[in-house]
Amino acid sequence: MPFSGKATYSAGATLPEIAEDVSDLIAINSPHDTPLLDALGDAARPARSTVHEWLEDTLLPNESTVDDASIANPATETTFGVADVGVFRAGDLVRNGDSEEIMLVTAVNTGAATITVTRAYGGTTVGTIVDDRVLRIVGNAALEGADADSARFTARSRKVNYTQIFSATVEVSGSELAVRQIGVADELEYQKAQRTRELIRDLENSVINGVAPASDPQGTSTVRRSMRGLLSFISTHVFEPGVDGFPADTTLTEEQLNLALRTIWNSSAGTIDLIVVGGTQKRAINQFVASSRRFTPASDSFKDMVST
Incomplete structure (x- = not known):
């Protein structure tokens, strides 16, 4: 005999008499909104001014390239042009590209480069001396008793x-604060x-991609003061696929990453303890070691769980 009494579905498909089963826990779905800020950590001290200044210095370069298309005999040429003659001094020991050859600089002609x-x-x-060959200075050997350079x-x-x-x-509103909310104890605090969280997310984006105004960067009553991000400060070591010997792959490869890291380290x-990339590049980097990844059992000991 079919049931003829009142059931949960008797009032209709929308179940108007039944209280909704709503969880009082509202989850945060994006725990990694600011990975760069999390990696950098809190600042050592708070900002005390709207402008921040610092000094940067560089070491003298220790490499240049051959800049001479007229070399007749690459194996015996002893005088040739270089891209930056100011890098070299008499007495420098120079490695010829990736070859084993070490050359001793005996004279530098700044006028003729x-x-x-x-x-x-x-x-x-x-080795061979050819145009665009990289020349790296190993070190300078000074003569004992010679005058200082x-x-x-x-x-x-x-x-x-x-x-x-x-x-x-x-x-x-006051009424919004007064009523009982589902999943939220205090609407204002929520x-x-x-x-x-949204402001911190915007800060992360600005730290990377921020751009300052072209004029009046200090801000005025009509100019909004904005910070420069990391990308706007980068002027060297910008790698493009297929340009200046960088591999032409359009998706990130291990060869590209290794070459970029080596070039930066050489300079x-x-x-280098932090690489900042997007999700697509992160997945590509993960695949570099996928073939050598190994999984082991969580426990190496086993026992009989069946009693007799």
Whole structure:
């Protein structure tokens, strides 16, 4: 006999008499909104001004390239043009590209932008000198008792950035605060927390992609003060596929990443401990080690769970 009494579905498909089963926990679905800020950590000290200045200095370069298309005999040429003659001094030991050959610089002609070298110094195997070949200075060998060379130095440069005001408005009516909310104990505090998360997300984006106004960067009554991001400060080591010997792959490859890291290290000898990429590049980097990834059991011990 079919049931004829009142059931949960008796009032219709919308179940108007039944209280909704709504969880009182509203989850935060994006715990990694600001990975760069999380990696950098909190600032050592708070900003005390709307403008921040610092000094940067560089080491003298220790490499240049051959700039001479008229080389007749690459294996025996001893005088040739270079792209930056100011890098070299008499007495420099120079490695010829990726070959084993070490050359001794015996003369530098700044007017003609050429250097004269002794090839295969110290019995090293001779290489070839061709246009665009990289020349790396191993070190300078000074003569005992010789006069000091002319002093060489770099000039420090002053860098500047400005603070940016991030703001969001929160407004909740008294009635909204008075009523009981589903999943929220205090609507005002909840709205403040959500807007704060959005401001931190905007700060992360500005740290990377921010751009300062072309004029009046300090801000005026009509010019909004905005901060420069990391990308706007990068002027060297910008790699483009297929340009200047960089691999032409249109998707990130391990060869491209290794070449970029090696080029940066050769220029600075600094430790690279953080790579900032988007989701697509992160997945590509993960695949570099996918073939060598191994999984082991969580436990190496087993026991009989069946009793007799």
